[in-house]
C-alpha cells in the first residue's frame with residue numbers, strides 16, 4: 001500500500017513535469033502548426049541556466065523565475081528570426097530547422113557544463129520529507145505536484161477566461177479567419193512560442209533537483225511529451241494535462257512492475273490512440289500545413305546527363321585506388337546511407353509524405369542479418385535477402401495504417417511505429433542485445449573476396465548503390481513514378497481520375513521500406529555490429545536530414561545529402577569537438593538559404609540559367 | 612472607398628482573375644454575381660489580402676492595399692464574412708463576438724445592440740460555436756463582423772444553403788445596415804437577394820466582369836441572366 005502510494009506520487013511528479021513540456025508544445029503545434037523538435041532543448045537550457053543562476057545567487061526561487069524568462073527570450077529570437085520566414089514553407093523545413101537547433105543547443109550545453117550528470121540543489125525549506133499518512137515522501141516532490149497543478153489551473157484560467165486566451169483558441173481553430181478579423185496572428189505566434197518555451201524552461205528548472213541535468217535530457221523528455229500530445233490531442237490544454245498524468249503514472253508503474261515491456265506498451269498505446277482517434281483524446285482536428293517546397297520537376301535524363309553520370313561512375317570506380325583504408329570505408333558508409341536516403345525520398349520527395357520513422361525498416365533489415373547470423377549461423381547474404389523481405393513486410397503492415405493519414409499525423413504515426421520497433425530492439429535483449437548491441441562473428445565474404453579488405457567493401461557497396469539508384473530511377477521514370485508525383489502534387493485530382501491513391505501510396509511505402517531494409521542489412525555487413533541506437537528516432541531524424549539537405553524530390557539529392565552529412569560528421573568531429581554545433585548550424589543555414597536542398601538549389605540555378 | 616483597378620490574381624500558377632475592376636462608394640451596396648467558380652470568392656479574398664494581385668491595384672480610400680496582409684486589411688475597417696462562415700468552434704457565441712471586437716467611430720456596435728438585432732444569438736450566448744445551426748452560424752458571422760465596427764462589410768454568399776425564412780431574415784438585417792449607411796460588398800448567387808439589396812451589380816464569368824448595371828438593367832438583360840446566372 002505504501003509503495004503503491006509512493007509510486008502514484010512519483011507518477012504524478014513525472015506527469016507534472018511532462019505537462020509543463022507538453023502544454024507549450026501542444027499550444028505551439030495547435031496554434032502555429034509548427035512541430036518544434038527544439039522544445040526539449042529549451043527544457044534542458046532552462047535547467048542549466050537555472051543551475052547557473054543558483055550558483056550565482058544561491059537561490060532556487062530566483063532561478064525558477066529568471067531561467068524561464070531567459071529561455072523565453074531565446075525562443076522569441078528564434079521564432080522571429082528563423083521560424084517566421086518558414087511558415088509558408090511547410091513542416092519539412094521547420095523540422096529540419098528545429099532539428100538543427102537541437103544539435104547546436106546540445107553542443108552548447110555539453111561545452112559549458114560537460115557531460116556528467118549534475119543536479120540542482122533542492123531549495124532549503126523543501127529538503128526534508130513529509131509524512132503523508134501512507135508513508136513519508138520528499139517534500140520537494142510534493143511541492144512539485146502542487147506547483148504543477150497550480151500552473152495547470154492558471155493556464156486553464158488564462159486560456160479559457162481571458163480575452164488573450166480566446167484569441168489563442170480562435171487562432172488554434174482557424175488562424176486565417178482570426179487574421180481576417182484583424183487578429184494580430186504574427187504577434188500571437190511569437191507570444192505563444194515564447195510562452196510555451198518559458199513553460200518548458202520552467203519544467204527544466206523544476207525537474208532539476210529530481211531528474212538531474214545532463215546533455216541528452218532534451219530528447220529524454222521530448223519523446224514522452226510527443227506521446228502525451230499525440231494521446232491527449234494537439235492544441236488541447238486539457239489533453240496535455242490528462243495525457244501527461246496518464247503517461248507519467250503509466251510510465252512509473254510500468255517501470256516498477258512490468259519492466260521490459262513498459263516502453264513497448266506505452267508506444268503501443270500511442271499507436272492505438274492514433275489509429276482510433278487520429279486527433280487524440282481531446283483534440284478537435286489536425287490542421288495541415290501546405291506541402292513543403294520540394295523540388296518540382298526532374299529534368300528527363302538526356303544524353304548529356306547520361307554522359308555526366310558515366311563520368312561520375314568512372315571517377316567513383318577509380319577513386320578508391322588512390323585512397324587509404326579509412327576514406328574508402330567512409331565512402332562505403334556513404335553509399336549505404338545514400339541507399340537509405342534515396343529510399344526515404346521515395347515517400348518524402350516523390351509521394352509527399354514526411355516520415356519520422358524510416359529507421360524502423362533500416363533496423364528490420366539490419367537485425368535480420370545480425371540475428372540470423374549470430375543466432376542461427378546463417379550466411380549474411382541470405383540474411384540480407386530475408387532482411388529486405390522482412391522490411392518490405394513490415395513496411396506494408398505499418399504503411400497500411402500510416403498512408404491513410406498525411407501531414408503531421410503521418411509523421412507522428414510513423415514515429416510511434418518506429419519507436420515500437422525500437423522498444424522491441426531495446427528490450428528483447430536475448431535476441432537483439434538491446435543497447436549493447438550484437439556483433440557478427442566474422443566478416444562475410446563477397447563472391448569469395450573477403451570484405452575485411454576495404455577495396456572489396458568499397459566495390460560491394462558501390463555496386464548496391466548504383467543498382468539501387470538505377471532501379472529507383474527506372475521506377476520514377478516509369479508510369480508508376482508519375483502516379484507517385486501526381487499524388488504528391490494533387491491527390492484529390494488523382495483520386496478523381498480513378499487512381500486508387502491509397503494503394504499507390506502503400507506501394508511506395510513498401511518499396512521504400514524494402515530498400516531501407518537493404519541499406520540496414522548492408523550496414524550490418526559493413527559495420528559488423530548493430531545496436532538499438534540504429535532504430536532510435538534520432539536515426540530517422542538523421543536520414544530525414546540527409547534527404548532534405550541534399551534535396552527531396554530529386555534522386556541525386558539524397559546521396560549528396562548523405563555524403564555531406566557523413567563527411568561533415570566525420571571531418572568536423574575529427575577536427576573540432578564542436579562538430580554537433582557545426583552540423584546544426586549547417587542545417588539551419590541550409591533551410592534558410594537553400595530551400596529545396598543542395599541539389600534542389602542547383603537545379604533552380606540551372607533552370608534560371610537555361611530559358 | 613474601395614477601388615479595384617484591373618486586378619489579376621493567381622492561385623499558384625493558375626490565373627483566376629483577369630483584369631477585374633469595380634468600385635464601391637460610401638454607403639453603397641455593390642453585388643458580385645456569377646456562377647460557381649466564376650471567381651467571386653477569389654475577388655473577395657484578394658480584397659482581404661489573402662491573395663495579392665499580380666497586376667492591377669486594390670485601393671482603399673485612394674491607398675494601395677494590394678500588398679497588405681489580411682490582418683492589416685481588416686484593421687483598416689473591413690468586416691469580413693467568409694463563404695464558409697469561419698465560426699470559431701471552440702469559442703462561445705459571446706466569445707466569437709468579442710474576441711476581436713474593436714471600437715469604431717461614433718455609433719458603435721456593442722454586444723447589447725448586436726443582441727437586439729440578432730435576438731437568436733442572445734439565446735445561444737453561452738453555446739459553443741460548433742453547436743450552432745447553419746443559419747445561426749451565418750448570423751453570428753455577420754454579427755461578429757459588425758463588432759469590428761467596419762466601414763465596409765464584405766459578405767460572401769450569406770444566403771447559401773439556408774432556408775427561405777432565414778434568408779428573408781438576413782435580407783432584412785442587411786437592409787437595416789444599408790439604411791444606416793454602411794457600405795457593403797455582397798457576393799450572391801441568389802438573384803432575388805441581390806436585386807432586393809444592391810445599388811449596382813457586377814456579373815462575373817471566368818474571372819472577368821462581363822456585366823455592370825443597376826437592378827433594372829440586370830433584370831431586363833435576358834442574355835446575361837440566361838448565360839451567366841442560369842436563371
Ligand SMILES: Nc1ncnc2c1ncn2[C@@H]1O[C@H](COP(=O)(O)OP(=O)(O)OP(=O)(O)O)[C@@H](O)[C@H]1O
Pocket residue numbers: 622625627645646647648649650651652653654694800
Ligand atoms: N485554392 C485554390 N487553388 C486553385 N484554384 C482554386 C482555389 N480556389 C478556387 N480555385 C479556382 O478558382 C476559380 C474561382 O473560384 P472561386 O472560389 O473564386 O469561385 P466562386 O465564384 O466563389 O464560386 P462559388 O459560387 O462556388 O463560391 C475556380 O475555377 C476554382 O476552381
Ligand SMILES: [Mg+2]
Pocket residue numbers: 651652653694767
Ligand atoms: Mg465562392
